Amino acid sequence: MKIQVRFLLLGTIVICLAAHGFCIGSITNSRCKCVNVISNYIHPRKYQHVNIFNQGSYCRKVEIVITLKRGKKVCVNPESQWVQRIVSFLDKRAAETNEVITEESSTE
Structure with a gap:
C-alpha cells in the first residue's frame, strides 16, 4: 500500500471518530449514563x-x-x-x- 493511501485512510478514521465525539472529552461525557x-x-x-x-x-x-x-x-x-x-x-x-x-x- 502506498504511503499516501495509508495517510488518507488514517485521516478518514480520525475525522470519523472526532465527528462521533470519541476524540473530544472523556469517555464518561460522551455517552449516556x-x-x-x-x-x-x-x-x-x-x-x-x-x-x-x-x-x-x-x-x-x-x-x-x-x-x-x-x-x-x-x-x-x-x-x-x-x-x-x-x-x-x-x-x-x-x-x-x-x-x-x-x-x-x-x-x-
Whole structure:
C-alpha cells in the first residue's frame, strides 16, 4: 500500500471518530449514563441525592439518577408517574428557593 493511501485512510478514521465525539472529552461525557432504568417506586426517605441530566450532545434522552443513602446509584425511568412527581416537586422547591434568595437580596 502506498504511503499516501495509508495517510488518507488514517485521516478518514480520525475525522470519523472526532465527528462521533470519541476524540473530544472523556469517555464518561460522551455517552449516556444509564444503560438500564427501573420504574419501581423508591421512597424519598431512601434518597441521598437526585441528579437530572437533560438531553444533550452526549445523550439524546433525559436521564434521572437517584443516589441512595447507602451509596448505590439507580437510574429511574423519567416517564414513570412517580418520577415526574418527584421532578415537579424539586422544580417547585428550586423556584421557591430562588424567589427567597431574590427577595433577600433585593431588600438589602
